[in-house]
Amino acid sequence: LRAFASGSIPDLASALSSPYADIERAEGKLARKQISSCVRAQGDPWTHLGYLARDPDSVVPTWLDFCVSWRDEALSGARTLADWIRRFNLLMAGTPWLAACSGSGLVAKRDSAAQDAMVRSLLVSQLLGDSTRKLTLGEFVAHCEGRWQNDPYTIRSQTGVRVSTTPAGIGDASIVIALGMLEGRFPSRRAEDPILLDRDRDWLRQARTDWRLPSSYDRAAEDRREFYRVACAAPKIVFSYPLNFGETPEIRTSYLDELEADGITPSYTVKRYEDRFPKPHPSLSMSDLLGAQAWHDDETFDPGELVAHKQGQLRQAAGSASDALIANPEIKREMSALPLPLRLAHLRSLRQCPFQYFARAKLDLRSARPRWAWDCVANAVRKADVSADSADALRSNLMAALEGELSGWRGKAPQHELELVRVAAPKALSAFAEREISMRQKWGLRIKGQNVTLGEANLRSSVPLGGYSLNFSERIDVLYEREGTSDVAQLRLGRTRQSGPAGDPEFDLETSIITFLSKGQAERLSIVDSLESGQRLISPRSVSGGVSKLKNSASEGLFVDPSSDPLATLKSDFVEQLNGLLAIASRGDLTATPGVYCQTCEYPALCRQAQSSEVGSAQWGFDEE
Ligand code: SF4
Numbered sequence: 278l279r280a281f282a283s284g285s286i287p288d289l290a291s292a293l294s295s296p297y298a299d300i301e302r303a304e305g306k307l308a309r310k311q312i313s314s315c316v317r318a319q320g321d322p323w324t325h326l327g328y329l330a331r332d333p334d335s336v337v338p339t340w341l342d343f344c345v346s347w348r349d350e351a352l353s354g355a356r357t358l359a360d361w362i363r364r365f366n367l368l369m370a371g372t373p374w375l376a377a378c379s380g381s382g383l384v385a386k387r388d389s390a391a392q393d394a395m396v397r398s399l400l401v402s403q404l405l406g407d408s409t410r411k412l413t414l415g416e417f418v419a420h421c422e423g424r425w426q427n428d429p430y431t432i433r434s435q436t437g438v439r440v441s442t443t444p445a446g447i448g449d450a451s452i453v454i455a456l457g458m459l460e461g462r463f464p465s466r467r468a469e470d471p472i473l474l475d476r477d478r479d480w481l482r483q484a485r486t487d488w489r490l491p492s493s494y495d496r497a498a499e500d501r502r503e504f505y506r507v508a509c510a511a512p513k514i515v516f517s518y519p520l521n522f523g524e525t526p527e528i529r530t531s532y533l534d535e536l537e538a539d540g541i542t543p544s545y546t547v548k549r550y551e552d553r554f555p556k557p558h559p560s561l562s563m564s565d566l567l568g569a570q571a572w573h574d575d576e577t578f579d580p581g582e583l584v585a586h587k588q589g590q591l592r593q594a595a596g597s598a599s600d601a602l603i604a605n606p607e608i609k610r611e612m613s614a615l616p617l618p619l620r621l622a623h624l625r626s627l628r629q630c631p632f633q634y635f636a637r638a639k640l641d642l643r644s645a646r647p648r649w650a651w652d653c654v655a656n657a658v659r660k661a662d663v664s665a666d667s668a669d670a671l672r673s674n675l676m677a678a679l680e681g682e683l684s685g686w687r688g689k690a691p692q693h694e695l696e697l698v699r700v701a702a703p704k705a706l707s708a709f710a711e712r713e714i715s716m717r718q719k720w721g722l723r724i725k726g727q728n729v730t731l732g733e734a735n736l737r738s739s740v741p742l743g744g745y746s747l748n749f750s751e752r753i754d755v756l757y758e759r760e761g762t763s764d765v766a767q768l769r770l771g772r773t774r775q776s777g778p779a780g781d782p783e784f785d786l787e788t789s790i791i792t793f794l795s796k797g798q799a800e801r802l803s804i805v806d807s808l809e810s811g812q813r814l815i816s817p818r819s820v821s822g823g824v825s826k827l828k829n830s831a832s833e834g835l836f837v838d839p840s841s842d843p844l845a846t847l848k849s850d851f852v853e854q855l856n857g858l859l860a861i862a863s864r865g866d867l868t869a870t871p872g873v874y875c876q877t878c879e880y881p882a883l884c885r886q887a888q889s890s891e892v893g894s895a896q897w898g899f900d901e902e
Pocket residue numbers: 629630631632633869870871872874875876878879880881884886887893
């Protein structure tokens with residue numbers, strides 16, 4: 278580098294006597310002579326050096342031609358340190374220096390450590406210095422000399438650790454560390470295969486001697502052989518097991534007792550939880566060193582400039598990660614704009630947790646994983662033809678739709694949840710069919726459409742509110758008309774967490790909104806059907822306050838909303854609630870608020886708050902997520 282900066286050809290020639298130049302001693306001597314002759318050549322000696330390096334008859338190494346081009350480029354202008362570091366890496370790659378440091382001997386290890394320290398040292402100065410400052414080649418070389426003069430370097434002596442899941446994969450090893458040596462895990466508990474019991478296996482083996490059908494005893498014997506294979510795999514074996522899991526004590530594998538009974542006395546060491554990280558030491562890798570420092574918080578240890586800088590960065594990042602305020606006004610404006618069209622699902626998520634609203638309305642994200650097992654049943658109802666006239670016909674339509682739905686959800690929902698749905702859904706759908714047919718007869722309703730848009734249901738799709746025009750885009754699950762009147766009733770399938778005919782307050786708002794969107798009819802009927810609780814609630818509202826006398830039929834799960842607030846009251850409640858929600862949305866502060874809704878939230882894997890809250894982590898098992 279010095280030769281490049283000073284332009285001294287003799288300095289460059291002297292570099293060829295270095296062992297890193299990868300040239301034979303005699304050849305090196307001749308090459309140095311040829312290079313020195315460039316000084317006497319006509320014109321620029323560096324250009325002449327380039328010719329020589331490209332000349333097949335000369336002994337000057339070809340990589341010097343690369344050096345000449347590198348220098349030309351380097352002299353063409355000032356650059357930031359980051360740019361110089363990139364170029365320095367290129368230079369290293371173009372010379373034999375990298376290859377000379379890549380062997381496995383001690384010298385190569387030392388050279389590689391020194392090379393690593395040189396690059397790291399430049400990176401540290403880049404991190405600490407003014408990143409916009411530009412340096413000429415001469416300044417860069419002076420900077421390198423200043424940094425490298427007294428920089429220490431550490432030879433890392435870590436050897437490889439091979440991870441194997443079978444004794445056969447261990448191979449040649451000086452030490453084997455076997456983890457999880459717990460009773461019930463290794464050996465696993467002897468258990469018969471419930472599909473083919475030991476007795477039947479014996480019988481089949483007698484019938485066909487070429488069939489290999491190991492019994493639970495054969496598998497247990499194989500487990501034991503595996504253990505002894507591990508025990509013989511290396512001169513030194515460490516069997517390790519946790520003493521307890523949480524509050525529960527664990528039992529070490531009985532094989533260890535067998536060893537003792539065979540006269541082998543292991544030595545036992547208890548490693549405490551506090552010892553999980555090694556003590557900080559310069560030979561550790563950067564990440565281990567950061568972990569060790571954070572764990573032990575050893576103030577007497579000097580981690581070095583780079584690690585200290587990284588520590589500072591991590592602390593700063595951790596500090597700002599919990600700062601949920603959005604400083605950028607443009608992003609804030611973007612966050613506070615209402616989605617168009619607004620959906621009831623947006624309002625629901627906003628009520629439950631602003632971060633849910635952010636994920637759904639702003640990022641337009643939906644989880645591939647079903648939110649709730651009952652959604653599967655509700656979807657089956659939505660997809661089935663519900664216009665059948667008898668409960669039996671309706672039931673069979675629903676069951677066919679359920680099968681289709683379940684097969685679509687396979688692989689997306691946890692298997693145990695699907696099994697639960699498979700067991701519980703037929704009963705729920707059967708009750709739905711009964712309820713549906715009874716309702717039509719009792720309340721005089723006839724199906725007019727299914728899965729209809731607001732427009733098709735003769736409902737408004739936009740509402741003026743406080744200077745906004747809110748556009749809703751919803752679908753009505755089933756639309757009915759009232760026999761002998763012009764009234765229509767709309768049914769929506771809802772998940773109600775609270776049992777009882779009063780329904781779910783979450784859902785009430787949505788029902789009010791849908792009711793409010795009605796136009797023209799003297800009476801507006803809105804029906805919520807909860808598949809989980811097997812109940813259906815009808816809310817009749819009229820402009821005047823007088824509503825039709827519909828009757829409860831508790832045995833059939835049909836309930837009439839006792840409240841008969843006139844539409845005007847409903848409207849003012851609804852407007853008040855809506856205004857409150859819109860105020861939250863337009864503040865643009867969509868911070869997560871963990872709580873009971875975390876249990877059914879679609880976004881726990883995105884939400885840091887949930888991951889640190891007990892509700893979220895217990896419910897979702899974030900390790901798996
Ligand atoms: S997991 Fe909880 S806190 Fe996080 S977005 Fe969902 S409801 Fe909000």
